[in-house]
Amino acid sequence: MSSDIDPTAGPILTARGLVKRYGHVTALDGADFDLLPGEVLAVIGDNGAGKSTLIKILTGAEQPDAGQITLDGAPVRFRNPLDARRHGIETVYQDLAVAPALDIASNLFLGREVRRRGPLGTVLRMLDKPRMRTESARHMAELRIGLRSLTQPVENLSGGQRQGVAVARAAAWGNHVLVMDEPTAALGVKESGQVLDLIRRIRDRGLPVVLISHNMPHVFEIADRIHIQRLGRRVGVVKPGDYSMAEVVSVMTGAMTLDYGEAHQPLVVDQAAASAVGIGPRGEATAPGDEG
Amino acid sequence: MSTTTVAAPDTVTQGPEAAPLWRRLLSVSTLEPLAALVLASVFFAIRTDTFFTPGNFSLIIQQVMVVGTLAIGQTLIILTAGIDLSNGAIMAFGTIVMTKLAVGGSVPPALAILIGILVCAGFGLANGLLVTRISLPPFIVTLGMLNIAFALTHIYSNEQTVSNLPRLLTVLGETFTVGATDVTYGSIVTIALFLIFAYVLGQTGWGRHVYATGNNPEAARLTGIATKRVLLSVYTVAGVIYGIAGLLLVARTSVGDPQAGQTDNLDSITAVVLGGTSLFGGRGAVLGTLIGALIVGIFRNGLQLMGVASIYQTLITGILVILAVTVDKLSRRGNR
Ligand SMILES: Nc1ncnc2c1ncn2[C@@H]1O[C@H](COP(=O)(O)OP(=O)(O)O)[C@@H](O)[C@H]1O
Ligand SMILES: [Mg+2]
Numbered sequence: 001m002s003s004d005i006d007p008t009a010g011p012i013l014t015a016r017g018l019v020k021r022y023g024h025v026t027a028l029d030g031a032d033f034d035l036l037p038g039e040v041l042a043v044i045g046d047n048g049a050g051k052s053t054l055i056k057i058l059t060g061a062e063q064p065d066a067g068q069i070t071l072d073g074a075p076v077r078f079r080n081p082l083d084a085r086r087h088g089i090e091t092v093y094q095d096l097a098v099a100p101a102l103d104i105a106s107n108l109f110l111g112r113e114v115r116r117r118g119p120l121g122t123v124l125r126m127l128d129k130p131r132m133r134t135e136s137a138r139h140m141a142e143l144r145i146g147l148r149s150l151t152q153p154v155e156n157l158s159g160g161q162r163q164g165v166a167v168a169r170a171a172a173w174g175n176h177v178l179v180m181d182e183p184t185a186a187l188g189v190k191e192s193g194q195v196l197d198l199i200r201r202i203r204d205r206g207l208p209v210v211l212i213s214h215n216m217p218h219v220f221e222i223a224d225r226i227h228i229q230r231l232g233r234r235v236g237v238v239k240p241g242d243y244s245m246a247e248v249v250s251v252m253t254g255a256m257t258l259d260y261g262e263a264h265q266p267l268v269v270d271q272a273a274a275s276a277v278g279i280g281p282r283g284e285a286t287a288p289g290d291e292g
Numbered sequence: 293m294s295t296t297t298v299a300a301p302d303t304v305t306q307g308p309e310a311a312p313l314w315r316r317l318l319s320v321s322t323l324e325p326l327a328a329l330v331l332a333s334v335f336f337a338i339r340t341d342t343f344f345t346p347g348n349f350s351l352i353i354q355q356v357m358v359v360g361t362l363a364i365g366q367t368l369i370i371l372t373a374g375i376d377l378s379n380g381a382i383m384a385f386g387t388i389v390m391t392k393l394a395v396g397g398s399v400p401p402a403l404a405i406l407i408g409i410l411v412c413a414g415f416g417l418a419n420g421l422l423v424t425r426i427s428l429p430p431f432i433v434t435l436g437m438l439n440i441a442f443a444l445t446h447i448y449s450n451e452q453t454v455s456n457l458p459r460l461l462t463v464l465g466e467t468f469t470v471g472a473t474d475v476t477y478g479s480i481v482t483i484a485l486f487l488i489f490a491y492v493l494g495q496t497g498w499g500r501h502v503y504a505t506g507n508n509p510e511a512a513r514l515t516g517i518a519t520k521r522v523l524l525s526v527y528t529v530a531g532v533i534y535g536i537a538g539l540l541l542v543a544r545t546s547v548g549d550p551q552a553g554q555t556d557n558l559d560s561i562t563a564v565v566l567g568g569t570s571l572f573g574g575r576g577a578v579l580g581t582l583i584g585a586l587i588v589g590i591f592r593n594g595l596q597l598m599g600v601a602s603i604y605q606t607l608i609t610g611i612l613v614i615l616a617v618t619v620d621k622l623s624r625r626g627n628r
Contacts, residue, residue: 061514101503111501127500
């Protein structure tokens with residue numbers, strides 16, 4: 001269920017030059033992406049920057065109009081979410097995580113139901129509900145998600161518990177990459193903290209996590225690196241310790257451009273993309289007006 | 293349990309637990325209709341002398357057999373957040389196909405029945421294709437299909453009732469006696485269908501996928517469920533069920549009647565809704581529908597025994613439906 005962290009290994013999941021258009025709207029305009037082993041990579045950006053689209057393409061929910069994706073260094077194409085999941089990429093989609101009327105165990109096993117052994121399963125196609133419940137309970141306990149009963153409908157849970165179920169499902173099946181789109185957006189302070197703890201535990205078990213979030217304190221608290229998305233492109237990747245929250249927000253909103261001087265060398269950078277967004281040659285971040 | 297949990301701190305992780313069997317068979321949404329059924333029965337038993345007799349029960353069962361069977365297909369479709377206005381008309385066309393083929397003598401009765409059921413399945417498939425391929429609303433698709441099937445029934449039958457049927461087409465209307473009650477073979481078929489679909493919906497992966505597709509189609513799709521294929525199969529299976537309902541109708545009336553089934557679409561929706569299945573999809577149970585169909589049958593029958601004119605029966609059924617939908621809506625408010 002977990003991959004080993006190997007710092008010498010190359011990126012797990014990469015994308016180069018992703019383009020996605022919806023009619024006249026260009027959601028992605030040559031976006032790059034790199035996820036390293038064992039890290040939490042936060043993806044941030046303004047509304048409409050293309051975060052969700054990027055994640056949908058990386059997880060097979062949408063097809064890019066152009067661009068390449070590699071997994072473990074090998075080119076891949078995901079035709080649908082199932083395809084990506086077969087490669088061990090699991091996703092918690094924004095607002096679309098669960099079937100609220102179904103119980104927790106059904107949700108954990110949704111689309112992957114286990115049938116009984118023998119003719120009950122093969123002929124009568126009977127589900128092995130006891131086994132799915134047992135495995136759900138074991139898994140929820142492993143992730144230390146406390147729940148009174150696994151047979152209650154998910155809609156009876158609090159927002160944090162519900163998100164916990166969605167994250168647990170992804171963690172249960174993902175053996176390569178876990179992707180989460182705004183997992184704390186609808187949650188209160190305490191519940192957000194609990195989900196962040198859960199993400200940390202999953203990372204510590206060796207599964208790299210891609211986390212999309214609007215919430216800068218959350219991002220700075222949990223991310224190992226921050227991918228900044230703007231106008232359909234990646235405009236930079238930074239480590240939380242190297243830049244202040246204000247600087248990162250300025251880059252995200254376009255008030256400031258990241259620069260690639262030695263002091264703040266990002267871990268992964270596509271020079272073509274960098275120059276295309278006007279990243280300056282000087283050793284510090286510059287506001288566009290200051291240039292020239 | 294000393295470290296952080298996602299749940300509130302006072303909750304504990306427990307092992308798997310199963311609700312008691314009776315609780316699982318009768319979900320919460322089934323208990324309320326069952327209570328209504330019992331109350332209505334008690335009411336009519338007190339108010340009339342003849343309600344609580346074996347003969348009357350046998351009659352009620354026969355009266356709800358056809359609509360009850362149609363309502364199984366309706367339940368499947370409503371669970372996917374759809375609706376089927378065409379089921380009565382599809383069934384009527386199926387009965388004309390079966391009876392005309394069989395009476396002409398050119399087609400063996402068994403084959404005529406099979407063709408009739410397949411024709412109904414074809415209508416269901418057509419509904420499903422229009423809903424999934426062109427993404428038309430089920431309401432509109434089945435409204436159109438209602439008119440098509442209705443017209444075809446009258447064209448093909450020449451407005452003539454088909455009678456003098458071979459015995460195979462009416463054998464399900466024959467009875468055997470249990471205690472003092474006459475039971476038709478057809479009602480056994482209906483009960484068997486209810487049990488089969490209670491199993492399929494509750495105990496198989498396909499059943500889970502039907503619920504998930506109706507409850508949150510996008511989430512279902514993203515977990516890898518082929519939601520369009522689920523929908524297509526639901527509409528097609530419903531068509532097969534309508535064909536069987538057609539055979540039951542023929543057996544009960546001993547004729548192929550082009551005028552049959554004209555209000556059965558609404559009656560089947562009534563049975564589903566009274567049975568506690570949500571029109572918003574994803575919640576409900578087919579055994580609830582059986583209870584819903586019985587509630588409709590008992591109200592019709594009981595009011596009739598009390599001498600209430602049939603138009604008032606319709607009035608009361610209408611009020612019951614609106615009550616049931618209101619309860620559904622109000623009870624979902626907190627969850628949606
Ligand atoms: N299915 C879609 N149809 C049309 N436009 C879309 C669709 N999905 C996203 N977009 C557009 O693409 C742009 C990027 O959207 P999105 O990826 O959701 O951004 P983010 O998640 O960063 O807010 C937005 O302008 C959005 O309106
Ligand atoms: Mg988004």
